[in-house]
Amino acid sequence: MSSIGLAKIDIKKLLSGDRRSLAKAITLIESSRQEDNKEAQKLLEQILPHSGKSIRLGISGVPGVGKSTFIENFGLHLINQGHRIAVLAIDPSSPISGGSILGDKTRMENLSQNEKAFIRPTPSLGFLGGVAQKTRETILLCEAAGFDYVLVETVGVGQSEFEVADMVDFFLLLMLPNAGDELQGIKKGILELADAVIINKADGDILPQAQKTLAQYSSAMELMRNDPNWKAQVLMCSALEKKNLDTIYQMIEEYKNISTTTGHFQEKRLAQNEEWFKKLIFELINHKLKLDKGLEQKKVQLKDSVLKGVKLPLAAAQEYVDQIF
Amino acid sequence: MSSIGLAKIDIKKLLSGDRRSLAKAITLIESSRQEDNKEAQKLLEQILPHSGKSIRLGISGVPGVGKSTFIENFGLHLINQGHRIAVLAIDPSSPISGGSILGDKTRMENLSQNEKAFIRPTPSLGFLGGVAQKTRETILLCEAAGFDYVLVETVGVGQSEFEVADMVDFFLLLMLPNAGDELQGIKKGILELADAVIINKADGDILPQAQKTLAQYSSAMELMRNDPNWKAQVLMCSALEKKNLDTIYQMIEEYKNISTTTGHFQEKRLAQNEEWFKKLIFELINHKLKLDKGLEQKKVQLKDSVLKGVKLPLAAAQEYVDQIF
Numbered sequence: 001m002s003s004i005g006l007a008k009i010d011i012k013k014l015l016s017g018d019r020r021s022l023a024k025a026i027t028l029i030e031s032s033r034q035e036d037n038k039e040a041q042k043l044l045e046q047i048l049p050h051s052g053k054s055i056r057l058g059i060s061g062v063p064g065v066g067k068s069t070f071i072e073n074f075g076l077h078l079i080n081q082g083h084r085i086a087v088l089a090i091d092p093s094s095p096i097s098g099g100s101i102l103g104d105k106t107r108m109e110n111l112s113q114n115e116k117a118f119i120r121p122t123p124s125l126g127f128l129g130g131v132a133q134k135t136r137e138t139i140l141l142c143e144a145a146g147f148d149y150v151l152v153e154t155v156g157v158g159q160s161e162f163e164v165a166d167m168v169d170f171f172l173l174l175m176l177p178n179a180g181d182e183l184q185g186i187k188k189g190i191l192e193l194a195d196a197v198i199i200n201k202a203d204g205d206i207l208p209q210a211q212k213t214l215a216q217y218s219s220a221m222e223l224m225r226n227d228p229n230w231k232a233q234v235l236m237c238s239a240l241e242k243k244n245l246d247t248i249y250q251m252i253e254e255y256k257n258i259s260t261t262t263g264h265f266q267e268k269r270l271a272q273n274e275e276w277f278k279k280l281i282f283e284l285i286n287h288k289l290k291l292d293k294g295l296e297q298k299k300v301q302l303k304d305s306v307l308k309g310v311k312l313p314l315a316a317a318q319e320y321v322d323q324i325f
Numbered sequence: 326m327s328s329i330g331l332a333k334i335d336i337k338k339l340l341s342g343d344r345r346s347l348a349k350a351i352t353l354i355e356s357s358r359q360e361d362n363k364e365a366q367k368l369l370e371q372i373l374p375h376s377g378k379s380i381r382l383g384i385s386g387v388p389g390v391g392k393s394t395f396i397e398n399f400g401l402h403l404i405n406q407g408h409r410i411a412v413l414a415i416d417p418s419s420p421i422s423g424g425s426i427l428g429d430k431t432r433m434e435n436l437s438q439n440e441k442a443f444i445r446p447t448p449s450l451g452f453l454g455g456v457a458q459k460t461r462e463t464i465l466l467c468e469a470a471g472f473d474y475v476l477v478e479t480v481g482v483g484q485s486e487f488e489v490a491d492m493v494d495f496f497l498l499l500m501l502p503n504a505g506d507e508l509q510g511i512k513k514g515i516l517e518l519a520d521a522v523i524i525n526k527a528d529g530d531i532l533p534q535a536q537k538t539l540a541q542y543s544s545a546m547e548l549m550r551n552d553p554n555w556k557a558q559v560l561m562c563s564a565l566e567k568k569n570l571d572t573i574y575q576m577i578e579e580y581k582n583i584s585t586t587t588g589h590f591q592e593k594r595l596a597q598n599e600e601w602f603k604k605l606i607f608e609l610i611n612h613k614l615k616l617d618k619g620l621e622q623k624k625v626q627l628k629d630s631v632l633k634g635v636k637l638p639l640a641a642a643q644e645y646v647d648q649i650f
Contacts, residue, residue, distance in 0.1 A: 041640050048637065133639065189517055191549055220545040224516055270632050277631045280642035281624075282607060288650055299606075306602045307595050312373060314458065315366050317605035325613055 006039040015050055017084070017146040019118050029137045030123055044137055047144035054143045055256055058164045060154045060190065061174030066200045067153060068107040070174060070239035075111045077245045078149050085149040086118040086142035087111070088135060090160050118147060136167050136276070165193040166272055169265065170255055172248075174200050175217065177210035192224055196233040196251060203238035210236050229264045230255060289324065298323055331364040340375055342409070342471040344443050354462045355448055369462055372469035377594075379468045380581055383489045385479045385515070386499030391525045393432040395499060395564035396476060400436045402570045403474050410474040411443040411467035412436070413460060415485055443472060461492050461601070490518040491597055494590065495580055497573075499525050500542065502535035517549055520557055521576060527561035528568060535561050554589045555580060614649065623648055
């Protein structure tokens, strides 16, 4: 792969909303070449003042819950309300790739053809912070290009949900209308991340079951969440039949209005940035230390001693850190 | 305060279960004097082979839920079953102190007079890992002294619950019989830590309400937890009337038997030790870096730039880490 280079990216066009320039910029961000990384940071510095003006929306749910249909029809609804939307689909099977294993263009056919939508798979693996680093930077680029709803989609079964929750303003969890029968493969802790639980496929014969599920999740969320800034909502919808999509939209807008007024919206972003700064420092230090083979070997030995119960964690950690400095 | 010193501690007596030697050893562990810290590590190395043979039980719940009564009567029940129990009460108001602000001797009168029980407040603040470091080491000492049930008590409203969950085998969360009416001041995320939720004060007129609460928590835990190794239990009891305490005891023993057979019991402890080792490395490095005032100032400046939106987290973190090495 040849270098992309900052020179080839037209920042003015990007800022005016040109999707091709945006796509190129994201490719630069995603590049693993060291010279590209420096160029990418320069690009990001330039667009940074133009970023931030979107609602960042995390959307998760197990395979089969109807995420594609939801994003397609909810996305079109957002566009009808005058928004421009970007969909960043986290592809767990593709480490770093511009291509789409999920086949976004076929699974969201109408949305992908709409010029007010930008759909892009985003790599789930990378050197820093798992999914987080590249996706965070891609969000900023989409915002700079004027997309005012950025949807970050994950598959709902792994670690990426925790990372995505730390980079979005609002986290939607889609659920099937059969709670109680099974656990839906949702990983421990993910339910608590949700600012709203959406029972999808609430249509036809399944409606009574969906209503029961709604009641169960309402009760569970009541017991579980304790956020003074926002009471997690539980709603039903049928993405396929486009039912209740506006209710969900109104809820998100309400969240934005309330939290902007109280200042919580901005506070949450600042806290996310601070946490991310700290986490990156830790990861960069770790990366640096791993390059020292002798030190790394020492660490493995010490860890073994801890696991064998020969050494105490504190003594072992102290011995390791004494070797660094 | 004069140095305690390893010389003054009779390890043989400690290993034979002498409570005075144990108390002295814990005081040495808790000391903030540097020379004591080295002695403490030596002591811990000597007792390490004798540790590990207990069930480590986390007990949490908001003030008013009846923790003292529960621990008193549940503790006496354990003693009646042939166990020796240690109670480590995490005292949020006392940084490092041998004294008891909670007044453990009056709040658990019968238990504190029983020679098969050892009750001790444990400092909630310290240089490393918050509550965790000293309490972890104290658990090891109690085990070496032959206490085969170690109860670690927290107040259920703060960060210490997460730390305690990471150092115990089984985490009990006590709840009042009025769920749904209010959130009981339980912090977000704590419910998910629970291996069992115990609805206390389930007696007299409140029994019907407690049963309703039991059903609600059962449903919530069903939706929330997804641990293949253990299905979180929801039980009622009346600690005051000593009702159902044996059911709780049997549940914990069952957990121990099942998880020992499957290997999960030991695996969980190993994972806890590994995590703790990693966390300590991070904290020790952080501590070391903080001693460098210029570096610390740089970090604060960079953090401000990130929060003001002038610098990106990655660029700022990189700039900081480049200064370290």
